[in-house]
Amino acid sequence: MSSRKYRVHWVRLLALALVVGAVGVGGFTAVRGLRIARGLVHPACLPVTRPSGPDALTDLEEVSFPAAGRQLRGWYRPSRDGTAVVLVHGFADNRTRLLFEARVLAGSGHGVLLFDLHGQGESEGDAIGWGDSEREDVRAALAFVRARPDVTPGRVGLFGFSLGGTTALLVAQEDPRVKAVAVAGAFPDLAGDMGSHYGLSTWAVLWGLRRAGIDVGAVRPVDGMCRLEGRPLLLINGGSDPDGPLKKDGSLYRAACEPRRQWVVPEAAHGEYAQKDPEGYARHLREFFDPAL
Template sequence: MKRPLVTGLALGGLALLALAAWVAVRSARYISAEVHPPRQPVERPPEDAVFAGLRDVAFQDRGGLQLKGWYLPPKDGALVILVHGLSGNRTQLLPEARFLAQAGYGLVLFDLGAHGESGGTVSTYGDREAAQVVAAVDFAASQPEVDAKRIGALGFSLGGYSVLKAAAEDARLKAVVVEAAAVAPAQALQDELGHWGPVGLWPALGVMKRAGVDVNAVRPARDMAALEGRPVLLVAGSEDPWVPDAALETLLRQGQGPWEKWLVPGAGHGDYLRVSPDAYPRRVLSFFSRFL
């Protein structure tokens, strides 16, 4: 074999190895940032008339993890638990909290584990977080101002997975709004990294295994089926690259409602209130007014 050919093959092999190494490192770092999300500071909202009476609270899930949040008593007994997305904290859903509070709903906003001011170091795609939502239900149901038969929840992205799984496990959640959470995390992982083959997936799975995360534990279609007969509003942006309409339709085929779907025109992954400042509050408030 001629020396230039040998050299070319050797350089090509080194280039492939370098590419594989780059993909593996990128995959591991990407998933590590999801499993161990950076914390964002929690800033209390201004003390205005809407949030008058908002107070700091802390409660624990059944595994002993301490969760920090805010509680606003309801005006007529009905309460909504608000659950933020990955790398966010309770402040992420303050705009939703404001229009819900203006309508008289009580609120529990809290930081999921490994976020904000809550304990924990690992985020689990909604698996352990579902138990944290149940802990928020426990807290809300224990408050004298709350009608325990009128508790609902709204969750965005990670919070949406968490709320859906929690509702499947706890019938005290009477109505839930699930935003930007339809594709099973295992499928999302495959879609995001699977095109690189094993060199893209194995490092990510290794990060999850070391952190104790089971990516197959969260299955939205299974959880939706468990909610047959309970109200669910599925929300996603029409331009959201991670939540296709087909995934929402898959959830709706799991049983009978009252279930609704709303694709927010022009919205991406979130930003529903910015894109639809009138329709979004109206749709959410109409849903909760009918079912809580």
């Protein structure tokens, strides 16, 4: 074999090896991403335990209401002043995650609704929608609270954590009857959030979410922050949250119009606001919702 043919032969072998390697890596990435997506759409349901003890929130009513053909279950603490706040939990969680926030707000006289999103806690459903289908849950929760005899319909606010915060923003942007919205650890857009977690597998994860019926492109509250149109907004983040304001560059806050405020708990990771600064967290919630509602 001549030296020229020898070089061509090895170039072809190298090219073939690169193609085979790329196909192998792509296949592995696809399988891994789809497996991740299945777990994201079908999280394990955490058991709901009614609070007890001296610091427990009392007078909680067991409630349920329909949303998109599914029955959602939760607890409601009646309002003492005609105002109410709907609280929306995050991924792979349930209503008990927001008991601290509920106690603080109930202490100010607000009615509070804690409920499980579909496919989580005690609510019906076998899959979640990462803020897409959850919008129907939050709309139904708002309708339930507005229909309560102890609540003035125009004095209802929203609070959401993480996935629940993103969903709360999406709903508030569409529903001008939401008087005020506060969110903690919310992500600006679903695709970006997945990208920050899954790197090279992100395309496969997003593909898996879309195959599950999730409209990924619709979960982008960052695009509509000014649709709040003068209603108060509070954004809360942890300074030690890897997806907090530094990594996301404060995009939700920068996209929002006034009135807006942002509070960062320096040492808090995702969801650790009450653990790291309970007094400051409670104060910010009261100082936001009390005058807003």
